[in-house]
Amino acid sequence: xxxxxxxxxxxxxxxxxxxxxxxxxxxxxxxxxxxxxxxxxxxxxxxxxxxxxxxxxxxxxxxxxxxxxxxxxxxxxxxxxxxxxxxxxxxxxxxxxxxxxxxxxxxxxxxxxxxxxxxxxxxxxxxxxxxxxxxxxxxxxxxxxxxxxxxxxxxxxxxxxxxxxxxxxxxxxxx
Amino acid sequence: xxxxxxxxxxxxxxxxxxxxxxxxxxxxxxxxxxxxxxxxxxxxxxxxxxxxxxxxxxxxxxxxxxxxxxxxxxxxxxxxxxxxxxxxxxxxxxxxxxxxxxxxxxxxxxxxxxxxxxxxxxxxxxxxxxxxxxxxxxxxxxxxxxxxxxxxxxxxxxxxxxxxxxxxxxxxxxxxxxxxxxxxxxxxxxxxxxxxxxxxxxxxxxxxxxxxxxxxxxxxxxxxxxxxxxxxxxxxxxxxxxxxxxxxxxxxxxxxxxx
Numbered sequence: 194x195x196x197x198x199x200x201x202x203x204x205x206x207x208x209x210x211x212x213x214x215x216x217x218x219x220x221x222x223x224x225x226x227x228x229x230x231x232x233x234x235x236x237x238x239x240x241x242x243x244x245x246x247x248x249x250x251x252x253x254x255x256x257x258x259x260x261x262x263x264x265x266x267x268x269x270x271x272x273x274x275x276x277x278x279x280x281x282x283x284x285x286x287x288x289x290x291x292x293x294x295x296x297x298x299x300x301x302x303x304x305x306x307x308x309x310x311x312x313x314x315x316x317x318x319x320x321x322x323x324x325x326x327x328x329x330x331x332x333x334x335x336x337x338x339x340x341x342x343x344x345x346x347x348x349x350x351x352x353x354x355x356x357x358x359x360x361x362x363x364x365x366x367x368x
Numbered sequence: 369x370x371x372x373x374x375x376x377x378x379x380x381x382x383x384x385x386x387x388x389x390x391x392x393x394x395x396x397x398x399x400x401x402x403x404x405x406x407x408x409x410x411x412x413x414x415x416x417x418x419x420x421x422x423x424x425x426x427x428x429x430x431x432x433x434x435x436x437x438x439x440x441x442x443x444x445x446x447x448x449x450x451x452x453x454x455x456x457x458x459x460x461x462x463x464x465x466x467x468x469x470x471x472x473x474x475x476x477x478x479x480x481x482x483x484x485x486x487x488x489x490x491x492x493x494x495x496x497x498x499x500x501x502x503x504x505x506x507x508x509x510x511x512x513x514x515x516x517x518x519x520x521x522x523x524x525x526x527x528x529x530x531x532x533x534x535x536x537x538x539x540x541x542x543x544x545x546x547x548x549x550x551x552x553x554x555x556x557x558x559x560x561x562x563x564x565x566x567x568x569x570x571x572x573x574x575x576x577x578x579x580x581x582x583x584x585x586x587x588x589x590x591x592x593x594x595x596x597x598x599x600x601x602x603x604x605x606x607x608x609x610x611x612x613x614x615x616x617x618x619x620x621x622x623x624x625x626x627x
């Protein structure tokens with residue numbers, strides 16, 4: 194019976210990834226209520242389009258839908274906060290000074306704030322990589338961009354994070 | 369490898385995304401380049417901080433049930449409701465089943481206790497079916513259309529008879545689930561009222577006399593006969609529902625095949 198197997202397949206390949214869906218939506222919308230609404234909308238879309246899913250990786254497929262739903266939501270609900278990549282300074286010297294000790298000592302609240310301040314496409318790349326553990330290829334599928342873009346977004350995101358964290362840590366130390 | 373080339377690849381190196389040869393080149397380069405070695409150390413420290421910092425947002429406990437509800441509604445428009453893989457729901461359902469079976473087995477507990485669970489489940493299903501678009505999977509007043517529709521969807525063939533001439537026209541059928549098994553539901557109409565008829569096999573059960581109850585304003589009648597369980601639910605008055613039940617019981621076990 195086709196309908197039953199659709200639902201059964203949906204249960205197996207999509208339903209278990211609710212945590213990942215929520216985490217991504219929460220980071221992209223930066224708001225817990227909006228994240229829940231986005232996840233609900235994304236699950237409905239996923240269910241509707243499930244016939245078109247023939248792959249084996251339900252998580253990547255679902256996360257791509259969550260991501261697109263988030264972007265639609267961001268366009269409708271917020272002033273555009275997307276920054277052009279060209280505006281972002283190239284890798285700076287901070288990257289090469291070994292301050293690993295300092296980075297290890299930052300607390301999670303500081304990290305959370307620094308992540309929230311990133312442009313959304315950098316934030317999504319870093320969340321998918323570090324928190325979700327996706328490969329570059331999977332991140333590219335979720336975000337709909339080529340591998341090279343994934344690589345440069347991650348590099349720039351980390352460069353920004355390091356700079357922000359060092360700045361905050363210094364401020365904290367001086368205070 | 370030049371320092372510029374290496375710098376471009378440091379993130380991919382840390383992320384384990386470089387092929388073996390490139391990786392070796394980077395490592396060779398870092399032996400002689402303090403800056404790149406330090407940058408890699410920074411990247412690793414940042415990654416460790418991110419992964420250990422409690423940054424992963426856990427969904428609220430209410431999200432699972434909320435999604436389940438929405439999806440069931442979505443599924444309803446194309447398929448009858450079935451359980452989802454939500455662990456909580458599964459646990460709750462198995463608890464309910466366990467209670468039900470224990471209630472049946474313990475002689476001290478009257479059989480009514482299990483019937484009362486059954487009644488609630490049947491009533492819940494009836495109420496769900498009244499939501500727009502949820503009533504029928506196959507819409508037809510022809511018993512010879514409704515009966516074959518169940519073929520291949522169930523492991524039994526429910527008796528289907530139209531009682532239009534007696535004022536209870538058949539309007540269709542659907543699949544539903546009770547006690548965790550798929551059951552046939554026949555939908556009849558009495559003026560503006562709908563009657564849901566649940567039929568499923570009761571292997572080994574003796575015929576049981578009619579049980580009648582009222583729940584949340586709905587009349588329910590159930591009996592077991594000829595190896596089948598019957599539950600009917602409706603908001604029509606008890607007298608009319610009883611005469612409908614009598615029609616069902618008097619009907620042949622299975623309608624004659626279409627000419």
